[in-house]
Amino acid sequence: MFRLDGKVALVTGGSRGIGRACAEALAESGAHVIINYVKGEAAAKEVADGIIAKGGKAEIVGFDVADSKAVETAIEGLIEKHKRMDILVANAGIAIDGLLLRLKEEDLDRLFAVNVKGAIAATKAATRAMMKARSGRVIYLGSVVGEMGNAGQTAYAATKAALMGVAKSVAREYASRGITANVIAPGYIDTDMTTGITDAMKEQLNKLIPLGRTGAAKDIAAACVYLASDEANYVTGQVLRVNGGMHM
Numbered sequence: 001m002f003r004l005d006g007k008v009a010l011v012t013g014g015s016r017g018i019g020r021a022c023a024e025a026l027a028e029s030g031a032h033v034i035i036n037y038v039k040g041e042a043a044a045k046e047v048a049d050g051i052i053a054k055g056g057k058a059e060i061v062g063f064d065v066a067d068s069k070a071v072e073t074a075i076e077g078l079i080e081k082h083k084r085m086d087i088l089v090a091n092a093g094i095a096i097d098g099l100l101l102r103l104k105e106e107d108l109d110r111l112f113a114v115n116v117k118g119a120i121a122a123t124k125a126a127t128r129a130m131m132k133a134r135s136g137r138v139i140y141l142g143s144v145v146g147e148m149g150n151a152g153q154t155a156y157a158a159t160k161a162a163l164m165g166v167a168k169s170v171a172r173e174y175a176s177r178g179i180t181a182n183v184i185a186p187g188y189i190d191t192d193m194t195t196g197i198t199d200a201m202k203e204q205l206n207k208l209i210p211l212g213r214t215g216a217a218k219d220i221a222a223a224c225v226y227l228a229s230d231e232a233n234y235v236t237g238q239v240l241r242v243n244g245g246m247h248m
């Protein structure tokens with residue numbers, strides 16, 4: 001079950017954290033994985049080398065998801081090279097937190113440019129090949145805060161809520177072409193993005209999580225492999241919450 005042999009997958013922001021775990025898990029399931037990075041070329045190469053050392057298939061590609069033209073050019077080139085694009089994991093994301101009172105317009109713009117515009121640009125480019133193949137998987141990384149909201153994360157939560165609208169629209173627009181689109185909404189996952197959470201904050205947070213702990217990137221990667229697989233072919237327009245029960 002959940003084999004992805006012969007499939008080509010692109011993971012944006014795949015050099016670390018959740019993206020890295022998704023890339024490694026997709027490769028372990030047999031996919032040829034393309035790891036996108038924006039600054040972390042060395043880290044992306046390390047991920048790809050690790051996959052290859054285990055007998056998997058991987059390559060890296062650098063582009064800033066906020067630059068729509070660069071996204072389009074890079075993905076067109078990848079489709080030209082591989083003659084297919086089966087799976088897109090729109091994972092690249094940033095968090096800029098702070099009270100709404102202090103929110104800067106440039107931060108709001110950057111959050112939307114990376115988290116939303118980037119995901120849409122990648123979808124637009126990748127689905128060209130999926131449409132021709134009449135098959136494809138688009139997976140967005142949302143967040144528990146996109147549904148619950150969070151003090152100090154108004155702008156970030158807005159971008160993550162937006163991805164649910166994106167996924168549901170893509171799901172409807174492309175359903176007849178055999179393409180599914182879903183969101184994985186992680187709870188609090190231990191990655192570089194959440195290193196700012198102190199032990200005291202974590203203790204408080206764990207009380208809000210029925211399973212009593214924050215998650216690991218591999219918990220998200222497992223959901224990613226499932227949604228990418230043929231076994232998930234009747235699942236589209238959904239939000240798969242992987243959050244230890246924090247939001248039900």
Ligand code: NAD
Pocket residue numbers: 012013014015016017018019036037038039040063064065066091092093094095114141142143144185186187188189190191192193194
């Ligand atoms: P992370 O900061 O470790 O990784 C984010 C990745 O995105 C990095 O590799 C980064 O280089 C890349 N990236 C950022 N801007 C980019 C750009 N402009 N172009 C290309 N790549 C870019 O964070 P993470 O925790 O692994 O988060 C991955 C995704 O999951 C994000 O979308 C995040 O919002 C979401 N998420 C994370 C958590 C969590 O608790 N860690 C919870 C919910 C949702």
